Amino acid sequence: MQKYIIEVEDMTVAYEKKPVLWDIDIKIPKGVLMAIVGPNGAGKSTLIKAMLNLIIPISGKVLFNGACYESQRRYIGYVPQRGSVDWDFPTDVLDVVLMGTYGQIGWIKRPGKKQKEKALDAIKKVGMEEFVDRQISQLSGGQQQRVFLARALVQDADIYFMDEPFQGVDAKTEKAIINILKELRSRGKTVIVVHHDLQTVKEYFDWVTLLNTKLIKYGKVDEVFTDENLRMTYGTIGPILKGE
């Protein structure tokens, strides 16, 4: 039997009376770069938030390496949606990236030299070394996204969840980010990404989950990412993928 790094079992999430996720079962093997795609309101963000214990599901559970989230938190990194925070907050790039080390430090203790070096390394990796002291309100959208990515890299996790890391970034930044994600995969990390652009799924990812409240299909991109499955996900008329 294959060992799965993430197992989602019978997960159902609802806001008020409206179910957002319906009885989801997913088993994700180690070392894949997986996109979660689906129409607006399909529950993509909700799915990763529920996996991260940020939303309490009505039923179902998530196992990481066969254990519960709390015990595996140290090995899980998270990149929230860029728009979820106030970028006018009085702080700089280094400070935000340092927040990625807080989980390892624990309560009350402060980050030291070692953490700072780690943060600077991650900042370099995302190509932001010129902006270490930059006030975060003066960053462009792409730069903000790189900062969030650096913060997650500092977490030095085995599993990464990213909520629309390509939203509102230019082509150059998108390339830079996907290269980092692919590098993570080559080091055996598992990366789960909420993604919007169907055109790039084949190019960027090797696994995909098609979601529309219910789980439509998931698995290897070659096998699952077909016109028919996409039509089932989006329910639209006509071809969804252009030029194929």
Added chain:
Amino acid sequence: MMFLESLLRDYTLQIVALGSVILGAVSGILGSFAVLRKQSLLGDAVSHAALPGIAFVFLLTGVKKTEMLLLGALISGLIGAFIIISIDRYTRIKFDSALGLILSSFFGLGLVLLTYIQKRPNANQAGLETFIFGQASTLLKRDVYIMIALGGIILLVVGLFWKELKLFCFDCEFGKSIGFSDTKINLILSSITVLAIIIGLQSVGVILMSALLISPGVAARQWTDKLSCMVILASVFGMVSGVVGTLISSSVAHMPTGPVIVMVISVIMFFSLLFATKRGILWRYIKTRRDSRDINECKILINLYESALNHEEVRHAHKTTMLKPIKSLHYLRDKGYIRRDYLNTWVITDLGMEKARNSIDKNRGERV
């Protein structure tokens, strides 16, 4: 000078001033966090919600002991905060409506109880209503000791949980994902904020207390982009307004201390909003004007530069009408980048050619 002399001589004044300084410092620190969390008005609701607690304790015990009254204020303030947070979390009522509901209903209850108390035949009841507007002159040495103790606790907690508070205010969801329970941090922050409000009730009162929480934070934010600087600056603003307010009210007859302190911090806040470097309204206005002027000049210069390159004769002159606005032309001439040729025509100078080349390079560099 006269102020300082009276401060050195007058023992009561020293007590009141010390109390106001502690209050200013503490409320500045916590106000910064409240402002950053966009929950400035939570403090207002909590301070209003403290009033019925004071009246209740007096009804129960019949004595006017500050510690007991403030304990009542603390409990009812916390209940108010708890209800607001619960309404926000478990109902579809929005946060601002929840604030308004609790603020007015608790404050109303407080007023009802106070009026009832005043109508009762009891010689001891006078003075409870000072909690509404505050009366710093009633501060005793013992009260200031309480304030010092509470202030110390608050400082200690903020110092210990600095990292967690920052994380919580900036990105609480991420914090939650790495194991910093937002419920716990929220509880810590709310508790010390309620403590700060309790500190202020006696001298500033339930109605104006929120000004002391909000204004120093807003003022400090205008001057700095660093959280630590903001918090320190806010507490300095709070302390300054505490001392200055106390001194003004002591040297002018019939001036209430609490409201004067609030006026002083309000002046500091408005001054900061207008004149602060970087974020101040005036500074930003001047900067926008200067920037657009610079860009305009740069544009004209580059135009001249490019057409100079395109003409065989490098020093080709151009008509004014092509190079509007005329004001920018005069600026450029004053800087020596262009000179006036015959009649209404302008020619780029060597210095101007150099400058244009530089700014083209610079812009290109920035775009990459």
